[in-house]
Amino acid sequence: MKSLPSALRQGLIRCDECGALAQRGAASRPCPVCGSSLHARIPNSLQRTLAFLLCGYALYVPANIYPIMTVTQFGVGETHTILGGILTLIEGDMLPIAILVFIASILVPLLKLIGLSLLWLCVFYRWQVNARRWTLMYRIIAFVGRWSMLDIFMISILISLVDLGGVAQVLAGPAATAFASVVVITLFAAKNFDPRLIWDNQKI
Amino acid sequence: MNDEFSYETQDTSLNKKAELPLVWLLPICAFIVSGWLIYKSASEKGPVITIDFPTAEGLEIDKTKIRYLDVEIGKVTDININQDAKTIQVTAQMHHTAENYLNQNTSFWVVRPQVGLAGISGLNTLISGAYIEVKPGDGPHQHHFTGLPAAPVLKTEAKGRQFVLETANLGSLGPRTQINFHGIPVGEVLTQELSVHADSIRLVIFIKAPYDQFVRKNTRFWKDSGIDLSAGADGFKVRTGPLVSMLSGGIAFRTPPDDTVKDVKPEYAMFHLYDTYEQSTQIEYRNTLKYVMYFNGSVRGLTEGAPVQLRGIPIGAVTGISLELDAKTADIRIPVTVDLEPDRIKEINKQPNVSNKDMMSRLISKGLRAQLQTGSLLTGQLLVDLDFHPNSKVALHSNNSTYQEFPTIPSSLDQFTHAAQTIMDKIAKLPLNELTTEMNSTLKSLQVTSKAANGMLTDAKQTMGSADKSLQSADQLLRSLEPGSTTRHEIDKLLLELNQSANSVKQLTDYLEQHPEALLRGKDDE
Numbered sequence: 001m002k003s004l005p006s007a008l009r010q011g012l013i014r015c016d017e018c019g020a021l022a023q024r025g026a027a028s029r030p031c032p033v034c035g036s037s038l039h040a041r042i043p044n045s046l047q048r049t050l051a052f053l054l055c056g057y058a059l060y061v062p063a064n065i066y067p068i069m070t071v072t073q074f075g076v077g078e079t080h081t082i083l084g085g086i087l088t089l090i091e092g093d094m095l096p097i098a099i100l101v102f103i104a105s106i107l108v109p110l111l112k113l114i115g116l117s118l119l120w121l122c123v124f125y126r127w128q129v130n131a132r133r134w135t136l137m138y139r140i141i142a143f144v145g146r147w148s149m150l151d152i153f154m155i156s157i158l159i160s161l162v163d164l165g166g167v168a169q170v171l172a173g174p175a176a177t178a179f180a181s182v183v184v185i186t187l188f189a190a191k192n193f194d195p196r197l198i199w200d201n202q203k204i
Numbered sequence: 205m206n207d208e209f210s211y212e213t214q215d216t217s218l219n220k221k222a223e224l225p226l227v228w229l230l231p232i233c234a235f236i237v238s239g240w241l242i243y244k245s246a247s248e249k250g251p252v253i254t255i256d257f258p259t260a261e262g263l264e265i266d267k268t269k270i271r272y273l274d275v276e277i278g279k280v281t282d283i284n285i286n287q288d289a290k291t292i293q294v295t296a297q298m299h300h301t302a303e304n305y306l307n308q309n310t311s312f313w314v315v316r317p318q319v320g321l322a323g324i325s326g327l328n329t330l331i332s333g334a335y336i337e338v339k340p341g342d343g344p345h346q347h348h349f350t351g352l353p354a355a356p357v358l359k360t361e362a363k364g365r366q367f368v369l370e371t372a373n374l375g376s377l378g379p380r381t382q383i384n385f386h387g388i389p390v391g392e393v394l395t396q397e398l399s400v401h402a403d404s405i406r407l408v409i410f411i412k413a414p415y416d417q418f419v420r421k422n423t424r425f426w427k428d429s430g431i432d433l434s435a436g437a438d439g440f441k442v443r444t445g446p447l448v449s450m451l452s453g454g455i456a457f458r459t460p461p462d463d464t465v466k467d468v469k470p471e472y473a474m475f476h477l478y479d480t481y482e483q484s485t486q487i488e489y490r491n492t493l494k495y496v497m498y499f500n501g502s503v504r505g506l507t508e509g510a511p512v513q514l515r516g517i518p519i520g521a522v523t524g525i526s527l528e529l530d531a532k533t534a535d536i537r538i539p540v541t542v543d544l545e546p547d548r549i550k551e552i553n554k555q556p557n558v559s560n561k562d563m564m565s566r567l568i569s570k571g572l573r574a575q576l577q578t579g580s581l582l583t584g585q586l587l588v589d590l591d592f593h594p595n596s597k598v599a600l601h602s603n604n605s606t607y608q609e610f611p612t613i614p615s616s617l618d619q620f621t622h623a624a625q626t627i628m629d630k631i632a633k634l635p636l637n638e639l640t641t642e643m644n645s646t647l648k649s650l651q652v653t654s655k656a657a658n659g660m661l662t663d664a665k666q667t668m669g670s671a672d673k674s675l676q677s678a679d680q681l682l683r684s685l686e687p688g689s690t691t692r693h694e695i696d697k698l699l700l701e702l703n704q705s706a707n708s709v710k711q712l713t714d715y716l717e718q719h720p721e722a723l724l725r726g727k728d729d730e
Contacts, residue, residue, distance in 0.1 A: 047227065048227050051227040055230045055231035055234040055235075058234035058235045058237075058238045058239075059234050059238055061238050061242065062237070062241045062242065065245070066245070073332070074332055078267065084266075178238070185230070185234075
């Protein structure tokens with residue numbers, strides 16, 4: 001597939017903020033329209049993405065092995081991990097919800113991390129791939145990222161709703177923090193990854 | 205890198221600029237945090253233990269907790285049925301702090317709600333579900349345990365001491381039976397077991413501190429259960445323990461004030477458990493003499509434990525009443541075994557080398573006899589009374605028992621009934637038939653006589669009528685003679701005159717007596 005000549009090759013730099021095109025030579029100067037600094041590509045994109053990715057991986061482990069919430073009923077606490085919650089849902093004959101939770105809470109963050117890792121590897125090792133598809137993958141990852149906070153939303157609602165003192169109480173566990181962090185960190189990772197690099201590496 | 209359009213070659217200036225590795229702090233932090241979390245959870249993981257239980261009732265994988273003093277120290281992770289297919293094995297992940305408790309004598313049991321007369325326990329498990337409780341013990345470290353079927357009585361290491369009670373009959377007692385001291389619950393029965401020879405039951409009891417120091421030398425334990433309604437030879441008595449004891453049985457103890465702190469008994473000291481409060485109040489005489497008494501009459505009303513009195517003072521008790529049949533002579537006898545406590549009798553001028561038995565023999569030869577007496581007319585209870593009957597003979601029976609025989613005399617009631625019997629016999633011998641015929645004829649003649657008497661009575665009535673008339677005329681006569689009446693006046697006058705005439709006659713006679721010649725010569729005028 002033939003790629004069109006990039007803006008960079010034509011000596012142009014697009015402002016990230018306002019989208020105005022500037023001369024490449026003006027890279028050290030701010031954008032003539034909005035005044036923000038101009039970069040041909042996101043600076044240190046690979047390095048930052050890698051850092052966020054590793055961070056995400058590191059947090060993904062405690063997010064899944066630690067209890068995400070503690071349901072206290074009559075003074076007796078019962079802790080739930082994400083996986084444990086899904087198993088409980090399956091046992092309770094709520095397979096669709098279980099699948100939904102599984103996708104939103106386990107699959108999506110994991111796929112995001114793996115997808116971003118693949119993108120990163122692709123750029124770093126200059127894999128010759130179908131740049132269009134990989135860009136599509138990046139878009140999906142970037143879009144889905146903000147929707148994977150389902151668990152956190154549910155827990156935060158439960159905590160505020162189910163607060164009956166000694167009768168019943170829901171408390172967030174350490175995994176909730178880790179999970180939220182994974183989601184946020186992958187958002188950052190996706191944001192810091194510059195998909196244009198995929199195209200840059202493609203041999204025409 | 206060879207690519208001329210590559211990002212690096214095209215914009216080297218952007219890539220060359222070495223950025224501060226600030227962004228790398230983030231993954232480092234994340235690794236540290238998650239690494240620490242993983243390390244923490246790994247280090248907090250204690251040993252995995254297995255516990256055998258008879259049933260898995262109420263136990264749930266991942267939900268059932270293992271607690272000690274209501275602190276969670278573990279969680280059930282698996283439940284399996286054992287090879288023998290009779291018990292289950294619970295696998296539990298313990299907290300690392302529980303390591304010290306996992307010793308040979310550590311006991312595990314499942315706490316379930318229990319409702320008993322002594323109270324309700326484990327109520328919280330109704331909503332939270334059952335949990336496994338631990339009581340740490342000593343001994344070597346181990347990871348496999350056998351769970352108790354029920355909670356042990358002593359759940360925690362309470363301060364106090366254990367004692368042993370011996371009783372012949374358990375009654376309504378058992379583990380958890382409350383022990384009261386002046387009405388205060390101070391302990392519980394821990395275990396019960398049959399003694400080696402199966403002749404008694406031993407109860408291990410636990411008395412909480414500081415009450416354990418009141419278990420002293422002369423402490424008496426008794427069964428304080430229910431309403432103690434005793435109808436003894438000395439009347440009715442009602443005694444009740446605390447309500448709980450009334451419902452489910454209980455034990456109480458009492459220490460005489462004479463016992464000092466020095467007499468505190470050591471742990472596992474053995475005590476006898478008396479059946480009633482009454483029994484516990486009796487002074488226990490170890491030195492007893494056993495005798496057998498043969499009573500001729502009925503012993504209805506005589507019970508085991510009935511007192512043996514000497515002139516009204518109890519000196520022993522009946523221990524056994526049986527029935528004997530002499531196969532040869534077909535005689536029925538009632539041997540009554542008694543325990544005499546000679547220590548109750550204070551001896552003065554004590555003789556050395558004279559045993560209690562010898563002394564009793566001397567008393568018997570002096571005429572000491574046993575006799576059944578009614579203790580209470582109301583209940584008809586009998587007691588054995590000892591007294592001196594010097595004139596009675598010692599009538600010994602062929603004694604088959606191992607005890608020496610104590611001579612008896614018939615009871616006063618027996619004597620009375622015997623005398624009554626004799627009288628009745630005599631009455632029976634009377635010729636009643638002849639008597640009745642005679643009496644019949646007598647009665648007939650009496651009937652005739654009464655008829656005659658009847659006629660006489662009619663005559664008498666007529667006589668009475670005429671008598672009445674005579675009396676009426678007499679009355680009239682008397683009424684005419686009343687003072688003030690003319691007749692009376694005339695009579696008075698007449699009487700006066702008569703009196704005068706009598707006087708003059710008297711004078712005449714007097715004169716004539718002195719002067720008889722006057723009849724011839726006439727009155728002498730000088």
